[in-house]
Amino acid sequence: MVLLLAQLPGGEQYYTATIPEAPLVPQGAGKETLLRAAGTPRGHAMGYRQILVYEYRLWDSARIRTDQLTVLRRPDNTLTHQEIVDPGTNATNRSKDPHDAITKARFGPGFTHQMLLGGVDAKSFRTTKRKSVASSDQSDGSDSDAPHKFARRATPVSHAHLATSTPPPTLQSQSQFSVVIPSPTSYQKRLNVVAQRNAIKGTNEQIFPTDAEERRVARAAYPKSRAPIDRRSTPLSFTSKTNKPLNLSPVSSKQHIVDIRANLDKKLSQINGPPVSTAVQSTKLLAKLADNFEFTNDYIDRPGVFRVQQEYNYGCSCDEGNCSISSCDCLDQEKDSEDRIVPYGNSNDRPGLIVASQKFLKGRTVRLQIFDAGQRGFGLRSPDPIVTGQFIDRYLGEVITKNEADDRESLTEGSHNQSYLFSLDWYVDDDDSEEQMCVIDGRKFGSVTRFINHSCNPNCKIVPVQTTSHADTKVYTLAFFALRDIPAGTELTFDYNPTNEDSDDSDESDYDSKSRKKLDPEAVRCLCGEPNCRGQLWPNQRKGQNTKS
Numbered sequence: 364m365v366l367l368l369a370q371l372p373g374g375e376q377y378y379t380a381t382i383p384e385a386p387l388v389p390q391g392a393g394k395e396t397l398l399r400a401a402g403t404p405r406g407h408a409m410g411y412r413q414i415l416v417y418e419y420r421l422w423d424s425a426r427i428r429t430d431q432l433t434v435l436r437r438p439d440n441t442l443t444h445q446e447i448v449d450p451g452t453n454a455t456n457r458s459k460d461p462h463d464a465i466t467k468a469r470f471g472p473g474f475t476h477q478m479l480l481g482g483v484d485a486k487s488f489r490t491t492k493r494k495s496v497a498s499s500d501q502s503d504g505s506d507s508d509a510p511h512k513f514a515r516r517a518t519p520v521s522h523a524h525l526a527t528s529t530p531p532p533t534l535q536s537q538s539q540f541s542v543v544i545p546s547p548t549s550y551q552k553r554l555n556v557v558a559q560r561n562a563i564k565g566t567n568e569q570i571f572p573t574d575a576e577e578r579r580v581a582r583a584a585y586p587k588s589r590a591p592i593d594r595r596s597t598p599l600s601f602t603s604k605t606n607k608p609l610n611l612s613p614v615s616s617k618q619h620i621v622d623i624r625a626n627l628d629k630k631l632s633q634i635n636g637p638p639v640s641t642a643v644q645s646t647k648l649l650a651k652l653a654d655n656f657e658f659t660n661d662y663i664d665r666p667g668v669f670r671v672q673q674e675y676n677y678g679c680s681c682d683e684g685n686c687s688i689s690s691c692d693c694l695d696q697e698k699d700s701e702d703r704i705v706p707y708g709n710s711n712d713r714p715g716l717i718v719a720s721q722k723f724l725k726g727r728t729v730r731l732q733i734f735d736a737g738q739r740g741f742g743l744r745s746p747d748p749i750v751t752g753q754f755i756d757r758y759l760g761e762v763i764t765k766n767e768a769d770d771r772e773s774l775t776e777g778s779h780n781q782s783y784l785f786s787l788d789w790y791v792d793d794d795d796s797e798e799q800m801c802v803i804d805g806r807k808f809g810s811v812t813r814f815i816n817h818s819c820n821p822n823c824k825i826v827p828v829q830t831t832s833h834a835d836t837k838v839y840t841l842a843f844f845a846l847r848d849i850p851a852g853t854e855l856t857f858d859y860n861p862t863n864e865d866s867d868d869s870d871e872s873d874y875d876s877k878s879r880k881k882l883d884p885e886a887v888r889c890l891c892g893e894p895n896c897r898g899q900l901w902p903n904q905r906k907g908q909n910t911k912s
């Protein structure tokens with residue numbers, strides 16, 4: 364316990380106990396006695412642990428009581444004697460002072476707890492301590508943390524344990540002071556622990572080597588004989604056992620680029636299918652590609668995502684042998700669209716049965732290249748020509764819950780606007796199912812298609828595909844198909860907001876005055892450069908790309 368004493372000019376005396384641990388709450392102390400109990404920033408500023416300051420107003424021989432200690436104090440400002448009170452029974456024990464051991468350890472062998480409380484007058488108390496902090500010159504009440512601030516309180520507050528209700532005493536000494544004694548150092552604490560262990564009756568040092576621990580602690584405690592070491596003047600030795608100097612020349616920038624390239628090539632080589640290359644000159648961009656992202660060849664399911672088990676798979680409801688491209692419920696095509704980009708065809712083995720097309724099942728058949736698309740970041744193109752309806756690749760990444768996607772999106776908000784979230788919202792038709800839906804996040808793990816940029820006049824389209832189960836409406840495949848013939852080297856693009864969704868709360872001021880295009884002031888500006896450009900990728904309220912149209 365640390366005591367802080369304060370005596371105030373107006374004849375009122377304060378006794379403030381500053382207690383290094385939180386649990387000391389005075390017994391019987393209600394509003395009457397506890398004027399303030401608060402974590403004090405002053406304690407923190409001095410480098411102490413959390414310190415609570417309890418402040419009491421004392422009259423005459425009022426008593427302050429914590430859960431272990433009652434102090435009686437006379438009007439002449441001397442602490443007369445102390446009682447140790449058992450917190451459970453309230454029984455008083457004047458004969459022993461259990462705080463002595465701790466007091467000695469903290470303040471030196473000549474110090475007793477009795478001295479700390481009453482045997483030393485306040486001035487010598489202050490000068491005796493190693494690190495006391497005096498605040499006697501703070502009597503103007505300007506410092507909100509200073510104990511004397513509370514002297515200005517108009518009405519005296521009585522104490523629950525007041526022996527008498529006598530009026531305020533006339534002080535013999537008007538000096539003000541406050542003393543803060545710091546909490547024990549970690550070394551002192553270890554000594555306390557050792558002292559307590561040694562005090563246990565019957566401890567056998569052979570079995571419990573408490574002494575050895577104490578000696579070890581003492582040895583480690585800054586031996587005076589050891590001169591301070593100036594580490595800067597100590598030459599570092601890089602010689603091997605054979606005394607040949609090690610070759611530690613700094614890594615050249617050329618080597619650095621070679622390392623980045625090697626790292627990137629290794630990553631690219633792990634992608635399934637025809638080669639994926641890069642056409643990026645800037646080292647910085649190459650490093651960004653190499654370091655911040657991992658390629659994956661499949662979905663990575665994250666916590667909260669559950670797949671329907673294989674045994675619940677079922678097919679279409681067509682009569683066997685009578686599957687029809689126009690009516691089969693496997694072919695849940697886009698509504699209100701003439702597009703026939705469906706990755707299905709008649710099965711070679713079982714005519715009449717419509718299955719995912721061979722091209723799709725084979726996976727990607729074209730080579731791809733990541734290139735520097737200027738202000739839009741990286742982009743994707745193919746060195747091979749692509750024909751209308753051709754399957755290009757899947758959009759892959761971590762499969763996460765919508766809640767997780769919301770959290771991730773809010774984390775990246777404001778830092779940069781690149782989004783790699785793709786909502787699996789094909790079956791979403793109400794708020795409940797939206798809450799349940801999954802989202803693909805291609806930011807940290809993804810396929811090469813995560814580099815496909817948006818265009819308001821796109822040459823590709825993303826199509827939801829189920830290849831395993833009709834039962835699983837939450838996790839399905841996102842497949843890119845060509846909307847038209849795409850010459851080799853042309854950037855691949857798709858529409859991030861095919862429904863052209865506007866922000867819900869847009870008004871007239873959201874329209875661009877010249878183009879009359881509806882713009883969300885906080886949306887990401889579209890740089891596709893197409894004549895029909897809508898001006899923004901998607902309204903800011905909804906960043907996640909979707910497949911519904």
Ligand SMILES: C[S@@+](CC[C@H](N)C(=O)[O-])C[C@H]1O[C@@H](n2cnc3c(N)ncnc32)[C@H](O)[C@@H]1O
Binds near residue numbers: 814
């Ligand atoms: C799925 S990423 C596409 C790859 C991205 N360019 C990259 O460097 O990784 C989507 C992000 O690319 C940028 N982007 C894509 N298309 C864009 C466009 N037409 N105009 C401006 N920025 C675009 C936006 O920052 C968007 O959030």
